[in-house]
Amino acid sequence: MRIDRLDLIAFGPFTGVALDLAQGQQGLHVVYGENESGKSSALRAIGELLFGIDRNSTDDFVHGKTELRLGGSLRTRDGQSLAFVRRKGNQNVLLDPQSDAPLGDDALAPFLRGIDRGEFERVFGLDHERLRKNALALLDSGDGATAAIVGSGLGIPELRGVLSRLESDADGLWSPRARTKPINEDQALIRSLLQEVASLSVTGARWNELREAMQKAEHALAEAKRKKDEADQRRARLERVRRIREPVAARRAARERLPAGLIVPALDATFAERRSGAETALATGRAEQAAATERRDDLRRQLDAQPGDDPILASAAIVHELTGTAATVKKALADLEKRRTELAGRLADRDRFAAQLGIHVDESSITALRDRLDRGVTDPSLARAVRAAQQLGDVVEQRSRLTDRRESSLRRFAEALVRFRASSGYQGDADGLAVLVLPDAETVRRFAARFTTDDDGSRALESEQERLEAEARDAIAELDGLARDGELPAESALRESRALRDDLWRLVRRAWQKGEDVGAAAAALDAEHALPEAFEHATGRADRIADLLRAESKRVAKAAELLRTADKLRARIDDVARKRSALADSRAALDAEWTALARDAGLRVLPPERLREVIALRDELLGLRDDQRTTDSDRAAFEARVAAATGALARALPHPAATDLDYAVALERAEAALESAQHAESAGTKLLAAHDAVVDLEHRIAAIRGDAAQFAQDVADLVARCAADLNDREPGKAVAELAQRVQIARDARTRRETLTKEAATLDEKVAACAIRQQEARRQLDDLCREAGVTDASLLPAVEDHARAERELRREGRPEDLDALVTAHEGDDVIAELATIEETLQATGREVDACTAALLESRRAFLAIDGAPAAAQKAEEIAQRRAALRGKVEDYLRKAFAARLLAGGLERYREQHATPVLALAGRHLSSLTRGRYVAVQTDVDDHGKPVVRVRAANERRELEVDRLSDGTRDQLCLSLVLGSLEHRFAHTEPMPVVLDDVLVHFDDERSLAALDALADFARTTQVLLFTHHGRIRDQALGLGPTHGVFIHRLHA
């Protein structure tokens, strides 16, 4: 198939562009388009024409998606042809170019022969990269077979990839010696399940074995139990003999101790205890009675040996009292000397104070003194006057201070008055100050503020005016500068000159159209020129100004700006000047107002600040005058107080003085009189105290002496009465001895009383013991009657007999047991029992073992209960096998697919190898101008097929890796052309679309390549798209005679 015509009706940048590709046998059509010429769109258009416009086409940037249209004309080798238009859409996309009628969407099938878009793009649409890729795929296949297996577009490498994936899929499922692959794992699982089935299964023989084993175990257990029962019985009998032997012997011994024929009653178990109790009570009673009697007799003997009461006990109370008195008297006598010394000291004090006061001490003088002191010795008015005078302090110093203060005040007033007069021009005296009328401080402050405001405003305006004037000067200077640079036209000048021109024109018209005489009017407008010249002159001037204005627009604008600025500044300067003038007027009014105010005070006219100082000075003067007056008043008051105090002192003196007594003298005398009175009062008080102490001490010494004499008399009386042996003892010691004798007599009496009480208690105990013995004897008589004997000494034997019988009756009749013991007389029961015990243990173990064996065998037998555990496990195996089968089939399916494909591929390679390589060799020779002559296959060291090329001048063959990049590109082109040529020998050819594949070839090689492509294009249409002028020029050089046609693309 070939494309005779490609119509880019509405596609990409193209509108109504057509490529006529019908020339040539098949033809090498070089489609040249510079950058931006739409080459890429044109390339895409071929695929879209044949296989449909892509739903997401990006070639809709000029024509809307629905308007995209391509047209074409196709022709097969056998002459079948079709012209059609393709639109974008899902159905009815192929239309008849004449009628627009749908052709049917499969209308191209006879031309495409099953090739789809993918294959077309892979095999027939080749850019440099794809060319290399396809060729490398051929090289990689190692045999140079065709680039694509017929109809599929799959190369050998892709096919090998499929094969390899199938092999690895199969291998992933299973391999003979693997462990972890799915099938191997399932096999292992099934093996382990089979083992489980085996372990869960039990055979019939085994079941019978277990049953027999269970039966044997039952028999063995029965036999063991029988033997054990026998031994048990024998042991019981011997145990009985062993238990009764002792009671039988005891019974026999008791019987021998009793009279023959005595019928022994059965006694209860408490009998022995009761008998023992009675005997014990009897014995204890006897022993205790004897001991009590002996003790009592001994006490009586001790009592009889005790003496009677001492007569001194009758005077015990007097002795006790005298003992207390003795201690008191002893202490008083010890203090007596200290009292005498104290009395001597007090007497000396009394005498000294009496001497001081000039008194002879006797009763009357003491009484008189006491009265005087009670009345008070010192005059209270004197003390008050002195205290009041002392409170005045240092009178001389105070008088001096008040004088200084007055003088200082006078001096400061005089100084201030001088200052006041100097500053205010005041002519009056000091008294006039008080009535001097001055403006108040607030008024003066207000005026001061107004003056200040005025001054500030005036200064600010002055400064503002200076600044504005400077700016105005600058603007004028700049304007002058601009004017110096050349004539400076002004809009106003233009307006004026135009107005002049217009006026002159009107005059010209009037003169010309109406023939008026306009000479005067003209002269008024321009005196220098006649009307025509004047008009021309004015026109010229207006034009010139206008030109200038245009040419010098920046300067003009600047000048206009400066003029505007200067005008503004001038206006503002005027404004400031007006304000300054107004301010000056206002200031004059203020001055007048102030002057009037100051004059009213009759003082010199002063500025407000100075007047404020004068006012302050006047206030200071008034203050000083007030201070002066206060000082005078203080002095007068102080002197009055001094005079009053002096008077009081004079009046209080013991000897009244003259009334004009000086304050200091009066105070001195008064203080001396006060001190003398106080001294006399103190001495009197002390004399009375000493006198009172002397009287008291004399009384106390007399009392001590009396007490001691009375105590000695009392002691002498007592000794005479009851202890003549102490007659010559010192009374204190005699009393102490008597007290001791009283205590001894008391102790003796207490002991006699104790002995008497104890002897009485023992008498009671002897009587009680006799009663207890009597009761015990009665009990023993009762017990003998109970035991059937008359003699209590037989009671133990009766008891032993009864006890033995009681014990035996627990085992049987005593007579039978006696016979049983007799039967075993001489046997070693203990040894026999030991032997039986061993037998029993052995048989017991045997029974246990047999029981365990039976249980075990029964458990094993009953465990086989017909349950389907093994069968269920077998079911699980079957289910696992079913699952495994699916995997095995999957494995075999994949393994078979791989083997089938490997076989097919091998055969394909064998059948398709040589022709392609031969054709590729021819193309390579042509492309390299005969330098390389053949492409051949070989096998490398690893047995892998490889491709080599043979150079013309060398015998050896080169591997592809050793070729230069350029030669390798040529080899690639050769291989691809060879495989296509081979393919088209058997099938309908397809146009081959090449996108700048020669871009890496140098001039010589690209020319050779064009030659080779032209040759190839004899059988297959080749469309070579390029944007390289060099390729286009080389193609032009070959021209139609070589079957090469050039098409230029214009969007």
Next chain:
Amino acid sequence: MSSFRFLHAADLHLDSPLRGIERYEGAPVEAIRNATRRAFENLVATAIAESVAFVILAGDVFDGDWRDFNTGLFFARQLRALGDAGIRVYLLAGNHDAAAHMTRQIEWPANVTVFATKAPQSVVDEATGAVLHGQGFPTRAVEHDLAAGYPVAHRGALNIGVLHTALEGRDGHERYAPCTTAGLRAKGYDYWALGHVHAREVVAEAPWIVFPGNLQGRHIRETGSKGATLVTVEDGIVASVEHVALDVLRWTVITVDVADAKSRDAALDQARHALARARDVAEGRTLVARVVLAGRSDVDAALRSDREAALAALRDEANALGEVWIESLRLATSSNLGGTGKDLIDALALDDTALRANVLASVQDDELRLLGAVQDEHEDRDGLLRTLLDEARELAVRRLLDAAASPGRGTSR
């Protein structure tokens, strides 16, 4: 002459597992557990309910080399249950029983008579007066005509011949104890109670020669209703012979023509309808179904490209229906491969006989063992390999076409 009924069954194959069913999520697992035991319990219950005089078990109670004596204990317990109901049992060893040693280990209850294996034995059923003749298999493979040695019929009694045989031969069954219908007729018996062939078959009606079929189908080749034959004797003459279904689950093969299906889901929908119909006629049994999709179909590629997904979808359908177990999904579909596929097959000569033979010959011993471990005893291995090879060719072509169509292979502009 007495009137009574008896049950004739054979081929219990107790505790032999159901084969070829893979467990999957949602499958009715409990419904298939211990199927052979439950089928036999059904037989015992039916015998008691129908008050039959006796039960004939014509061989293959046990399965081959199954050794677990628990099976025997279960069987004996069931026989005792029949004895408790006054029902006698006449038991004959088949080829499987001969192989199964447990037959000799069981203590038979008093109501059971086991036919001798050394020579034919005739037993008179005292209660009915019927005479039963039989000889069990002494060994696994009995290749001579056992019936030839059976005695002639007792006069005036109902004569029943009990025999484990393949008659003249039956597909899928070893040709044990071969004999002919004519030979059996010649004995003059009233009823031949045969065993060994698992498909129920009334070979003749005069006299009655009957294969009751096995009690429970155990794999996909044992489809349809399974059970025992209930025989009614009136006045000493066999009055009626009827099949009693005793199976607990039923096998079936469902072939669905999906030639017209436009999508995989449509094909599976057809399959679901077919399954529903089959389940409705399964007499309340759980259905174990093999689904075969057939026909030249556009959905072939979709089904083959992911067999697992198709099977999973079918299982979901079965789970939705309930009480249906999918044994397998078989693809017997063929594809519309199209031009490219055909070109590939041609170019690579994938249908070449020699190539196919080479592939089949390439199967290794390991691989044959692998296949043998999962195949059934009587399955056709070569046939399976050829089927797999056909599927392998489809797979190879599908992979090649996928590679050709895979994205990233288009030329870049």
